[in-house]
Amino acid sequence: MMFRHLVGAAVAAVFAVVGLSGAAQAGATLDAIKKKGFIQCGVNTGLAGFSVADSQGAWTGLDVDICKAIAAAVFGDANAVKYTPTNAQQRFTALTSGEVDILSRNTTWTLTRDASLGMMFTGVTYYDGQGFMVPKSAKIKSAKELKGATVCVQTGTTTELNLADFARANKLNIKPVVFESLEESKVAFFGGRCKAYTTDASGLASIRSKDAPNPDDYLILPELISKEPLGPAVRRDDVEWFTLVKWVLYALGEAEESGITSANVNEMKSSADPNIQRLLGALGDMGQKLGVDNAWAFNAIKQVGNYGEIFERNVGQKTPLHLARGLNATWKNGGLMYAMPVR
Amino acid sequence: MADQDRTIHVPPRPSPWNDPKIRAIIYQIVLIAGVVALGVFLVSNTLTNLQQRQIRTGYGFLDQEAGFFIGETLIPYEAASSYGRAFLVGLLNTLKVSVIGVVLATILGTIIGIARLSQNWIVRRLSSAYVETLRNIPLLLHLFFWYAALTNLLPDTERAANLGLNIFLSKEGLRYPWPEVEPAHIWALTALPFGIAGAVAFSKWAHARQMKTGRQIPLLWPSLAIILGVPLVVWLVGGAPAQFEIPEKTNFGHDGGAAVTPEFMALILGLVTYTASFIAEIVRAGILAVSWGQSEAAGALGLRRGPTLRLVVLPQALRVIIPPMTSQFLNLTKNSSLAVAIGYPDLVSVANTTLNQTGQAIECISLIMAVYLTVSLSIAGAMNWYNRRIALVER
Numbered sequence: 256m257m258f259r260h261l262v263g264a265a266v267a268a269v270f271a272v273v274g275l276s277g278a279a280q281a282g283a284t285l286d287a288i289k290k291k292g293f294i295q296c297g298v299n300t301g302l303a304g305f306s307v308a309d310s311q312g313a314w315t316g317l318d319v320d321i322c323k324a325i326a327a328a329v330f331g332d333a334n335a336v337k338y339t340p341t342n343a344q345q346r347f348t349a350l351t352s353g354e355v356d357i358l359s360r361n362t363t364w365t366l367t368r369d370a371s372l373g374m375m376f377t378g379v380t381y382y383d384g385q386g387f388m389v390p391k392s393a394k395i396k397s398a399k400e401l402k403g404a405t406v407c408v409q410t411g412t413t414t415e416l417n418l419a420d421f422a423r424a425n426k427l428n429i430k431p432v433v434f435e436s437l438e439e440s441k442v443a444f445f446g447g448r449c450k451a452y453t454t455d456a457s458g459l460a461s462i463r464s465k466d467a468p469n470p471d472d473y474l475i476l477p478e479l480i481s482k483e484p485l486g487p488a489v490r491r492d493d494v495e496w497f498t499l500v501k502w503v504l505y506a507l508g509e510a511e512e513s514g515i516t517s518a519n520v521n522e523m524k525s526s527a528d529p530n531i532q533r534l535l536g537a538l539g540d541m542g543q544k545l546g547v548d549n550a551w552a553f554n555a556i557k558q559v560g561n562y563g564e565i566f567e568r569n570v571g572q573k574t575p576l577h578l579a580r581g582l583n584a585t586w587k588n589g590g591l592m593y594a595m596p597v598r
Numbered sequence: 599m600a601d602q603d604r605t606i607h608v609p610p611r612p613s614p615w616n617d618p619k620i621r622a623i624i625y626q627i628v629l630i631a632g633v634v635a636l637g638v639f640l641v642s643n644t645l646t647n648l649q650q651r652q653i654r655t656g657y658g659f660l661d662q663e664a665g666f667f668i669g670e671t672l673i674p675y676e677a678a679s680s681y682g683r684a685f686l687v688g689l690l691n692t693l694k695v696s697v698i699g700v701v702l703a704t705i706l707g708t709i710i711g712i713a714r715l716s717q718n719w720i721v722r723r724l725s726s727a728y729v730e731t732l733r734n735i736p737l738l739l740h741l742f743f744w745y746a747a748l749t750n751l752l753p754d755t756e757r758a759a760n761l762g763l764n765i766f767l768s769k770e771g772l773r774y775p776w777p778e779v780e781p782a783h784i785w786a787l788t789a790l791p792f793g794i795a796g797a798v799a800f801s802k803w804a805h806a807r808q809m810k811t812g813r814q815i816p817l818l819w820p821s822l823a824i825i826l827g828v829p830l831v832v833w834l835v836g837g838a839p840a841q842f843e844i845p846e847k848t849n850f851g852h853d854g855g856a857a858v859t860p861e862f863m864a865l866i867l868g869l870v871t872y873t874a875s876f877i878a879e880i881v882r883a884g885i886l887a888v889s890w891g892q893s894e895a896a897g898a899l900g901l902r903r904g905p906t907l908r909l910v911v912l913p914q915a916l917r918v919i920i921p922p923m924t925s926q927f928l929n930l931t932k933n934s935s936l937a938v939a940i941g942y943p944d945l946v947s948v949a950n951t952t953l954n955q956t957g958q959a960i961e962c963i964s965l966i967m968a969v970y971l972t973v974s975l976s977i978a979g980a981m982n983w984y985n986r987r988i989a990l991v992e993r
Contacts, residue, residue, distance in 0.1 A: 405755075416955060431667045446750050
């Protein structure tokens with residue numbers, strides 16, 4: 256499996272070399288998407304709650320639902336999406352070479368990525384932070400007690416850098432064991448090779464729920480050592496596509512703020528509130544300004560749900576991940592989710 | 599005209615198009631032009647595409663601060679060191695595994711190869727079973743097996759097994775005392791090449807003496823004594839410092855001294871046992887390639903089995919063994935890149951991390967390719983030199 260990843264990275268590099276010049280020349284990404292009739296969406300190879308495929312090959316998860324919502328906005332059909340599972344190394348090459356139209360794969364928005372890799376982040380779908388998970392038997396209560404500890408890490412993220420920064424700042428002589436694949440890193444941690452496992456806190460919850468022999472034996476430490484705003488990214492070659500993706504995210508947030516859900520969206524369309532009418536396409540030409548049908552937000556909300564529904568369905572308290580809304584609540588509820596006005 | 603009359607018959611020169619010499623040259627020019635054009639197209643297309651996507655290129659990132667830790671290093675390395683130094687650390691880790699792996703695989707493979715030709719039925723069958731089983735299992739599975747076995751079977755770090763002499767074995771690996779760095783140690787290490795040179799000179803002298811007088815002088819023990827004796831004397835003259843850094847217990851296992859991590863152990867075990875099964879077959883083939891008449895002739899001259907193998911069979915077998923053995927050494931070195939699967943920080947692992955942090959995919963992949971190419975060509979060059987040296991000299 257490691258080998259496949261390596262080969263994948265090499266193939267991706269070759270793709271960049273040979274160049275799918277068509278992606279840039281055939282016109283804007285949005286036009287190409289409309290022509291082919293579906294969105295090619297780059298997702299994680301498997302992270303419970305964010306993007307997982309079931310035995311039928313159907314994808315679910317928070318990152319997957321974002322792609323579905325965009326497909327609903329463009330085509331009126333949330334299933335007009337094809338998925339490309341990417342590992343941490345392939346993902347950026349897959350996006351910039353034109354293999355996928357959008358990368359919705361728990362990817363942290365950083366300056367280097369936004370400015371120098373030929374891509375643009377469209378917004379934040381999950382405010383996360385890097386944390387640590389330890390066995391309860393180790394009797395560790397704080398990440399600052401990890402002096403001299405061995406920590407298992409999966410390569411391919413900003414995780415290693417954050418770990419080193421945290422250890423340098425707190426003078427902890429941490430010894431990392433770096434794995435290529437998520438699977439092997441989990442095997443090593445649950446086998447007892449490392450005292451701690453580090454990745455984004457949402458990932459820790461996901462791994463604990465799915466892979467721990469007994470989830471109750473493991474503790475996620477309270478400290479978050481980094482800011483990890485996760486969000487979808489698009490190529491730099493099409494501003495219209497970038498704008499559309501950005502506003503679908505705002506529409507999902509706006510819907511939650513205004514109390515529009517997949518269940519009541521039909522009634523809400525005849526609401527007296529002009530803001531809601533504009534969002535759902537009963538008033539004005541918001542969709543046409545974005546280059547799609549006026550029912551863009553209506554379709555996305557009806558078929559996928561508002562942001563709150565997406566969150567609760569995939570990673571919320573009723574799921575095995577048991578994640579609280581926290582920073583991901585709307586600004587009205589003390590969170591950071593704030594949708595720009597649709598007008 | 600007169601000249602032409604003097605010669606008896608000159609065939610008419612063929613037209614340039616039909617001249618085989620000119621044709622050959624034209625073909626070569628066309629081929630080279632094609633290869634160069636392809637290269638130019640690939641490079642310029644890459645640069646255009648990268649520029650179009652606003653991706654920065656170049657190797658300038660190698661000077662920037664790496665910012666990540668590496669689990670085991672042979673040279674001093676900090677998170678504040680540069681990406682270039684991180685690459686060097688990864689390269690040294692790869693070389694460490696390759697050198698130790700090649701030596702151990704050769705020893706194990708030779709023993710098993712000879713054992714397959716043993717007169718003893720059990721030894722013969724056991725070594726056959728070894729070869730047939732191990733070489734037919736993919737190497738990646740070997741690595742997963744050894745790594746899973748080590749991480750699950752070794753004792754927890756809090757309950758590390760004390761093997762005596764302050765050597766500790768746990769899930770952290772093997773931790774043992776290590777001499778503190780003293781000038782005398784460095785002098786002793788510097789003296790080691792002189793000891794080896796001395797041993798070589800001694801064996802040459804012994805050989806010349808045998809040629810002259812016919813008397814054999816035992817070689818093994820005196821040579822070892824010279825190789826180890828010279829550094830030992832230097833160390834004693836330097837004051838014989840014997841301060842050891844002893845592993846100390848910490849919250850999480852032990853620290854200090856020197857360590858062999860489970861990742862390294864699993865990688866060496868996997869690579870050595872796997873490659874040894876191929877080397878065993880090469881050694882067996884080499885020995886069988888020496889005709890039985892040679893052994894019989896040696897017997898007729900009164901040589902016993904040991905000297906027959908050492909003086910008659912092996913020197914001839916080596917000529918058959920060396921070329922395929924070179925491929926196995928190259929395989930082992932390249933296979934060491936599977937280390938990333940089990941968390942050993944080799945070149946590929948470090949390059950992966952660098953790639954992810956900088957996004958410089960083409961640059962990092964090209965560095966990996968250049969390094970493996972250089973290492974492989976060096977090994978092949980050295981082995982080819984050795985092969986030429988031991989080749990049959992026709993007289």
